[in-house]
Amino acid sequence: MLFAEGSPAEGLRADGITVAYDRRRVLDGTSLTVRPGIVTGLAGPSGCGKSTLARVLAMLLRPAAGRLTVDGTEVRRWRHRADLRTRVALIFQQPRLAVDPRFTLLDVIVEPLLAAGRPAADAIAHGERLADEMSLTADLLTRRRHEVSDGQLQRACVARALALRPRYVICDEMTTMLDASTQAHLVARLESYRQETGAGVLAVTHDTDLLARWCEAGAVHHLPAPDGTSLVR
Amino acid sequence: MSHTFTSIRTSTSSQTVGIGSRLRVDGLSVRFQISGVAPDRATVHAVTDARFEVRQGECLALVGESGCGKSVMAHALLGLLPANAEVTGAARLETDGAEPVDLVGAPEAVLARRVRGRMIGLVPQSPAAHLTPVRTARAQLAEALRELGRPAGSDDLAALARRVGLRPADLDLYPHQLSGGMAQRVANALALAGDPWLIVADEPTTGLDRPLVQTIVSELRRLTDEGRAVLLITHDLRAAEQVADRVAVMYAGRIVSLTSAAEFFARPRHPYAAGLLDALPSRRFTPIPGHPPELTMLPAGCAFRPRCHRATAACERLPEPDEVACHHPLEHHVVR
Numbered sequence: 318m319l320f321a322e323g324s325p326a327e328g329l330r331a332d333g334i335t336v337a338y339d340r341r342r343v344l345d346g347t348s349l350t351v352r353p354g355i356v357t358g359l360a361g362p363s364g365c366g367k368s369t370l371a372r373v374l375a376m377l378l379r380p381a382a383g384r385l386t387v388d389g390t391e392v393r394r395w396r397h398r399a400d401l402r403t404r405v406a407l408i409f410q411q412p413r414l415a416v417d418p419r420f421t422l423l424d425v426i427v428e429p430l431l432a433a434g435r436p437a438a439d440a441i442a443h444g445e446r447l448a449d450e451m452s453l454t455a456d457l458l459t460r461r462r463h464e465v466s467d468g469q470l471q472r473a474c475v476a477r478a479l480a481l482r483p484r485y486v487i488c489d490e491m492t493t494m495l496d497a498s499t500q501a502h503l504v505a506r507l508e509s510y511r512q513e514t515g516a517g518v519l520a521v522t523h524d525t526d527l528l529a530r531w532c533e534a535g536a537v538h539h540l541p542a543p544d545g546t547s548l549v550r
Numbered sequence: 551m552s553h554t555f556t557s558i559r560t561s562t563s564s565q566t567v568g569i570g571s572r573l574r575v576d577g578l579s580v581r582f583q584i585s586g587v588a589p590d591r592a593t594v595h596a597v598t599d600a601r602f603e604v605r606q607g608e609c610l611a612l613v614g615e616s617g618c619g620k621s622v623m624a625h626a627l628l629g630l631l632p633a634n635a636e637v638t639g640a641a642r643l644e645t646d647g648a649e650p651v652d653l654v655g656a657p658e659a660v661l662a663r664r665v666r667g668r669m670i671g672l673v674p675q676s677p678a679a680h681l682t683p684v685r686t687a688r689a690q691l692a693e694a695l696r697e698l699g700r701p702a703g704s705d706d707l708a709a710l711a712r713r714v715g716l717r718p719a720d721l722d723l724y725p726h727q728l729s730g731g732m733a734q735r736v737a738n739a740l741a742l743a744g745d746p747w748l749i750v751a752d753e754p755t756t757g758l759d760r761p762l763v764q765t766i767v768s769e770l771r772r773l774t775d776e777g778r779a780v781l782l783i784t785h786d787l788r789a790a791e792q793v794a795d796r797v798a799v800m801y802a803g804r805i806v807s808l809t810s811a812a813e814f815f816a817r818p819r820h821p822y823a824a825g826l827l828d829a830l831p832s833r834r835f836t837p838i839p840g841h842p843p844e845l846t847m848l849p850a851g852c853a854f855r856p857r858c859h860r861a862t863a864a865c866e867r868l869p870e871p872d873e874v875a876c877h878h879p880l881e882h883h884v885v886r
Binding site for chain 1: 614615617729730756758760787826838840841842
């Protein structure tokens with residue numbers, strides 16, 4: 318694999334993950350592995366726990382039970398593990414809720430680089446390259462969240478996700494809000510990143526056409542519908 | 551990789567309650583003035599010279615990329631634009647047996663008392679967010695009926711619930727207890743409370759899973775087949791394919807193509823329409839290069855010119871507004 322530091326890419330593994338919100342159990346002993354170099358699919362109806370599992374895999378949500386391992390290293394403390402955390406990037410469904418309203422698009426893209434201790438000038442130059450790869454033009458980079466379209470904002474979120482060259486990219490309904498052309502563009506960018514780096518991608522979506530087109534054959538997991546006792550219909 | 555959708559169109563003209571009413575939009579334009587920016591960038595050309603018609607018993611889908619002006623159009627028709635919007639042109643609501651109303655010039659009192667809810671019903675984006683969280687569906691529906699001057703007993707509410715596919719008992723739930731599909735049905739019930747003949751559905755399927763999209767699409771088609779006119783505003787081409795009779799494609803505020811749905815999906819003639827279809831995962835899955843232009847800085851001539859592989863010097867002139875507004879329409883675009 319083409320990642321300089323750390324252990325070889327063995328996969329992002331979730332084993333027996335259980336999560337409950339209040340008394341409602343959304344995941345019950347669910348297991349899933351995101352393998353390096355391929356696109357794994359995660360499908361299922363609304364409310365089945367797809368996004369919850371995505372958040373667990375990105376180490377943003379600590380499960381009630383189960384194990385998460387990143388390239389063979391088990392995640393034990395769910396805070397302050399920058400070395401593990403930066404190996405996994407998450408792209409959210411709604412870019413408007415995933416971006417600080419005070420940030421320009423360039424600030425959005427550069428933030429993880431600065432947080433990782435890159436010198437500012439270096440981070441900005443790198444950020445501009447990332448933006449260019451997403452076809453974000455210079456005039457867009459000085460704008461804030463309310464001055465751009467959903468598609469432009471999601472391009473910035475993809476650039477942000479790739480800034481620290483993650484080994485695993487989790488796309489949680491990344492294109493559901495977007496038109497077909499923007500969807501095709503974002504997927505093409507993730508595909509070029511995957512081919513260049515050997516990263517593993519998890520495509521979380523209920524779009525069967527997209528799953529069929531994008532994911533490795535035989536690597537699509539289906540989560541069952543939420544049980545009727547816990548949800549009103 | 552090709553997907554064939556079963557068409558759910560049915561011929562139920564016997565149910566049709568009258569086909570005379572129609573909405574005629576003629577030269578509708580919407581501008582916003584924004585302050586605090588350079589004067590050459592201060593005007594947003596959100597909608598420009600839109601022309602179309604929707605009749606009872608048909609569904610017209612208005613499709614396009616985000617930010618192309620689709621939702622502004624919907625809000626203009628409902629008179630819900632903010633105060634800094636300048637609307638010109640005409641949008642005549644010609645209702646059977648009633649005086650026509652020009653939605654552009656109509657005073658708010660007319661829109662509030664005669665149009666919204668009574669002639670035009672809005673099916674909103676994200677219905678769960680559209681409902682008041684602290685009141686039951688029943689309370690909200692009863693209020694809507696009361697405001698429309700149709701005070702209703704529990705039998706009427708039950709009938710309305712059944713009509714949109716809810717059990718009457720479901721009306722006693724609060725919005726957070728409703729699933730996405732049920733919230734959508736409550737929103738439909740609110741839209742139908744005043745028995746409007748025109749339904750404007752603004753991105754009703756965004757972010758929903760396919761079974762739910764299917765439910766909404768079937769519902770819109772049923773409303774059409776009942777003899778209502780449906781204007782479906784969406785970026786979801788697959789939803790449009792299943793329900794629309796005609797498809798209008800909007801680009802940078804203009805309608806650049808307005809054809810039958812069959813022609814749009816099988817033989818798109820506008821290069822932008824072809825590009826949108828080619829981007830679908832079930833087809834070529836290739837994006838249209840570049841970005842839509844800023845609505846504050848539209849290029850002269852055809853706005854799609856900078857992204858179009860067929861553009862020539864002729865495209866610096868604006869194409870005639872026609873079924874397909876293009877100097878070089880495609881003859882036989884192969885859709886795969």
